[in-house]
Amino acid sequence: MSAPRVVRVASGQGFWGDWLEAPRRQVTGGPVDYLMLDYLAEVTMSILQKQKERDPSLGYARDFLGAVESVLPAVTGRGVRVVANAGGVNPQACAAAVRALPGGRDAGAKLRIGVVLGDDLLPRLDALIAAGHPLANMETGAPLSTVRDRVLSANAYLGSGPIVEALAGGANIVITGRSTDTALTMAPLRHEFGWAADDYNRLAAGIVAGHIIECGAQCSGGNCLYDWREIPDLGEVGYPIIEASADGTFVVTKHPGTGGRVSTQSVAEQLVYEMGDPHAYITPDVIADFTTIRLAAEGTDRVRVYGIEGRPATPSLKVSVAYRAGFKAVGTLVYAWPDAFDKAQLADRVLRERLDHLGLRFDRILTEFVGAGATHGALAGPPSEDLPEVQLRVGVRGSNRGDIERFTREIAPLVLNGPPSVTGFAGGRPKVEEVVAYWPALIDKRVVQPSVTFQ
Amino acid sequence: MRVRLLDIAHARSGDKGDTANVGVLALRPEWYQVLDTYVTRDRVADHFSGLISGDVVRFELPNLGALNFLLHGALDGGGTLSLKTDAQGKVVSTALLRMVIDVPDDLANRLKLPPAPGPRAPVAR
Structure with a gap:
């Protein structure tokens, strides 16, 4: 046997x-x-x-x-x-x-x-929508037509x-x-x-x-x-x-x-x-x-x-659609002991004041203090008063590339004109990234016909 | 007896859009009943209140000695939209393991649960 x-x-x-x-x-x-x-x-x-x-x-x-x-x-x-x-x-x-x-x-x-x-459904997308396949977002219910002109890829x-x-x-x-x-x-x-x-x-x-x-x-x-x-x-x-x-x-x-x-x-x-x-x-x-x-x-x-x-x-297949959804950038600086957290918090206030004065418009701005509760938030309790360093990490997202670009130029100046004991900026200005967002949808299996070729 | 989840469970988390999932797994098979009884949907929603914007859903996997929680609205929009360090919810797992639960002494003793460490342990509301 x-x-x-x-x-x-x-x-x-x-x-x-x-x-x-x-x-x-x-x-x-x-x-x-x-x-x-x-x-x-x-x-x-x-x-x-x-x-x-x-x-x-x-x-x-x-x-x-x-x-x-x-x-x-x-x-x-x-x-x-x-x-x-x-x-x-x-x-x-x-x-x-x-x-x-x-x-x-x-x-x-x-x-x-x-x-x-x-x-690959991208070449067929308009035909599919016209034939009554809305490719509605599984999370929001919105039809794909609302972002059709920004779609980059669509795959079952x-x-x-x-x-x-x-x-x-x-x-x-x-x-x-x-x-x-x-x-x-x-x-x-x-x-x-x-x-x-x-x-x-x-x-x-x-x-x-x-x-x-x-x-x-x-x-x-x-x-x-x-x-x-x-x-x-x-x-x-x-x-x-x-x-x-x-x-x-x-x-x-x-x-x-x-x-x-x-x-x-x-x-x-x-x-x-x-x-x-x-x-x-x-x-x-x-x-x-x-x-x-x-x-x-x-x-x-x-x-x-x-x-x-x-x-x-x-009877459905999942479809993943990717579409352009604006721009984002993340800037970071590191503040050292003593009072690292206080210095990083002051730097954040100074930065936000300047962004306000410039009249920049963002859909979202988020500040995190890495080393002082960035990942677990309030669950981590108050940070120690003796932290050796804290990283200030500020992210912005919005539809106007120019505003995001301007934000990236407001980080480095803080090194000389903001709170003291700051380092960790050797990477230069943050990079502006295009945001490509994910749109999950469903489609009737019968309209997707896979094929196999050999090379 | 006050018991910290970190001492009786391990966990892994991931993302699906703006939802983080946390799978919590009992370190010993006989401890699953403690998770099942005391780590309720409401308890987890309370633990993460202020940190997530949506609902909490709980599923049970007794076959794995595990619970699975979905935390909706946990990831600042999720995927590429999120500006968070933990945009994909990779360490939401250990945030849940900070939870401290109250277990009746007789049950805790019978199951040999380790007591939560001293007064500096994070206290759940």
Whole structure:
């Protein structure tokens, strides 16, 4: 009797900006079948859209090229398959860039890149609105038409279907645009085990597996509050790996000899991360019930996950729209002992008086005193009278770029014409940033048709 | 007995728009009942009063020994609009763990709950 078959999905990136070493360490540290790389946060698509506007060959997560280079020998030599939402708003250009890598050219037919398309609704936006899809904001109920002229990007969150299709078509690298983070893990399991589209419990298990590893090391000891002093060797932290079985149960683990820790506590902390209603974790494929998840320690750095139940998905897909929403800037200065907090407070009053005299108009101005209660507010109680330093941090936001620009020039003068014992201004004037805001909406699934091409 | 959440629970928080979520997890399975009974929706709303502009919603996950709280209007608009240092609510988790609850002595003793540290511990209203 052979042992029940296990499929290993390794997480190599939890967001765009994550550890560049992780993908290579995941494919060289022990056996894995799939490498999942998650690059897209809510606002990432709009950043990529701006890049694509400047250069039509861009608009994808460029870190992905380095990741592919670092794992290519495992892909072409050992059959490890990569699934990534690195395509952003230009998955085909991303695939072309992979193909153009030195290793990509050499790989020739050994490299088959599947590209998932169909999530990009920007070219269809006016037609969709005209056809009666209001794309109303899920939080405010306002129709998208109210900000239509400021929209930068609009993408539907796709589920596992097109990724499964790409894998079935022989792709060893699958590049998507806006797929759900969890689909990147669930799709390989569905492909390997042949789970049907109405096998809700197993699909839900795949989604939970995806949720656990989609933030990289955040389930294997990174950012873990439980017992944090005792978590070993974060310098060599091991990123998580799912060892899944056909019945939908799985083990969360990491490669032997790596740092960090996989425990029921580290996994549970990740399970509640960004959670809404735990009874209804809604995805395009299935609704997972997080109150059915069971965790059991199974030896060192191994947690078994089982019992997961799911039910049919909704008829809608979530759409993420990004739109221009004015400008902002944040200025900081550091005030030192003695009386650091008092000096920082005086500097804030002086600054605000000057902003008033200039007649600048902001939608929002916010002052924080970092080191004296910026993150916990009044819950932290009154700050110590002996603080070694306090950072004054003032942010402004508004629709008039000129007013925000003028604000950035009022910070540095305080160094010579405000309260004493001030430092920490070496970075120069604060930078004015365009605010790109997020507009969550729903759309009828039937009007979004994903497709797969191969390069 | 006065008990500080930091001594009986761990937590992680995140964001969804202008809403912060805080998952609070019992450090020992038998301590979940204390969270369930004493860390009520109203108690958490009171703890964060003045710091958030919207409602508090509570969900229970007894399977994980955890409660999940949604704090609406916690992030100064949230996402890219927010001017806060903690625009994504990453450390709202430990702000909740500052809470001190009153647990009947017999229950606290039976469950071996650690008492809140001395008079300088933050006192909940």
